[in-house]
Amino acid sequence: MLSIKVENLGKRYRIGLKEEQHESLFNLFLAFLKSPIKNYKTYRSLYSFSETSGSKAFIDDEKNGIIWPLKGLNFEVNKGEVVGIIGKNGAGKSTLLKVLSRITHPTTGRVEAFGSISSLLEVGTGFHPELTGRENIYLNGAILGMRKKEIDNKLDQIINFSGVHKFIDTPVKRYSSGMKVRLAFSVAAHLEPDILIIDEVLAVGDAEFQKKCLNKMEDAGKQGRTVLFVSHNMPAVTRLCPRAIFLENGKIVDDGPSQKVVANYLSKDSGTTAERIWKNTLNAPGSDIARLRGLRVMSKSGQVTESIDIREPFSIDMEYEILKSGSILLPHHHFFNGEGIHVFTTLDTDPQWRLKPRPKGSVKSTVWIPGNLLSEGNYMVGSGMITLNPEIPQFYENPAISFTVIDTIEGDSARGDFTKNIDGVVRPLLKWNNQYH
């Protein structure tokens, strides 16, 4: 059954309030006299568009500061589908959510939605510091679209879930920020709309809170709700969303099974998900101490590869520049599997450089991951660098690269001669022994 239907959806903004430069005091004074008229025109022009300027043809007109964050999107979502929306910053994801949640109006096209819609672009919208926890539950619940009766019924559940029942009649301004977030989230968690629109900004906060958010989303999907989920967290998308939509520059580039779409997204720049190179130093992640230049998944034989034989060791190469000598550096990688589980973390333990300040220069750090360790499936790697004493992160890119581990049926891997699906996060090849007594 159809849940959301989007046709030719476009949104136009005008940006660019440029500050004027004045060459002399006299010019400045003149501009000051003229400014009320000029200001009026600029502020008016923010929402009036002459039909010639970009009209409705989805053309960005940078000269006049007109941009189209959405350029004629078409897609349908069925009831109960959980769809991830991915793309780089500025691809139009947030604008799409804002249009779907009726916060901003589309310029062209239409959206038809069947059933009640709730959007969570932020937790705790409308929280008032002077009101008590209980009062804020009512206020926030109503803002998110719950009826008073509904909140009455769920009040105890919400309070229990939040874990702040001791302070429920204390003004929220006396809460710690963590308590505030927990209370806000537990209100959001008890929403029961037909369509739920979630922005990943929701998933800020501590790890436990993020996990709660993601679990809640999973439940929503299982309960037959339609969920749209915007995220940069690729492991979360592949784990929670069977389907993903990849936006770029206001258009849909790819729409389909999330594993495939995410792989497409990750390999968009280099043609492979197994390699990332930052040619331009301006957009390379880094600080004034270290800057990331490249990441690679390498097979045993030294080839860049996306698919790893489960039996073979492979390596991750990290290339970076040390821009300032004298720091103790610690490159590290985090491995996430297709379910979003953080499988393990590895930190540089090269004895040659332990607790030793490193000089300037271009460096390649290589780590070898043994064969017969990871289970089969997709993995994403988040790579970063911290300096020690004191511990300061210099860069962290997640997900930076990804690869797939493939098990063989040749019988010499951990699955032996068993050909069906095997569960488990790791798949070590262990020694077995059988004895009759």
Added chain:
Amino acid sequence: MANDNRTVIESDTGFKFIDLKELIEYRDLFYFLVWRNIKVLYAQTIMGFSWAIVQPVVQILIFSVIFGKVAKLDTDGIPYVLFSTVAIIPWTYISQAINQSSQSLISGQNMLGKVYFPRLLYPFTSILSKMVDFAISMVVAIIVCCYYRVPPTWNLIFFPLFIVIMMFTACGTGLWLSAMAIRFRDVKHAMPFVIRMAMYTAPIVYSASSIPDKYRFIYSINPIVSVIEGFRSCLLGTSLSWGFIWPGIITSMALFISGVFYFRRLERIFVDVI
């Protein structure tokens, strides 16, 4: 799936009036927003709701001394305290409600950009929550009336009408100004002195009978005139001078209706121009 649960989001350009069905759907939220405004208004104050009384009382005292004792303005024989009390109380409501509703979108811009509910609720909330202050300060009016032994008259029948006009005037102005304020922040800076000037355009410190006959119609186009005159007649039992009242009734309705149209026409760009 029921058809009435369908939401259509389109780029529309027409004029729209109040969507009553939608407002009714959001009545619980409306209630909570009003309740929040009331609850929060005097939070962490020592005086609490007494502030709703202190403000008009101080103003009444000042006006009585300056305009009643020093300037000795003509009040058609009514004691000055009585004369000004019944005017300052509705005026305090109108000025505060306009002030708060005109800023309602800006002060709620965080919510505006994060969640949808009918935008009209922002100014409406201010208009309604200020009624609590008004109700409390009406106690002052009743006490003053008792002190001067003003007997209630049949004019009181019309009192609800003037409360409605008072609210419509404040709401209409609030709708216009809030929609304007989100595009041009000048509204905020102009507000204090425009309101002060507006006070002298209505017969609050002086008597409407001091207006020359030939200007009477133009003068009474101002809906505040109609509210003040109505309050005086109803509470003090003076004769209802409809000549001063009916033009204002029409203006207040026009202000409200045009305000809704203007607000709803601009609401689709609110978030984009914050």
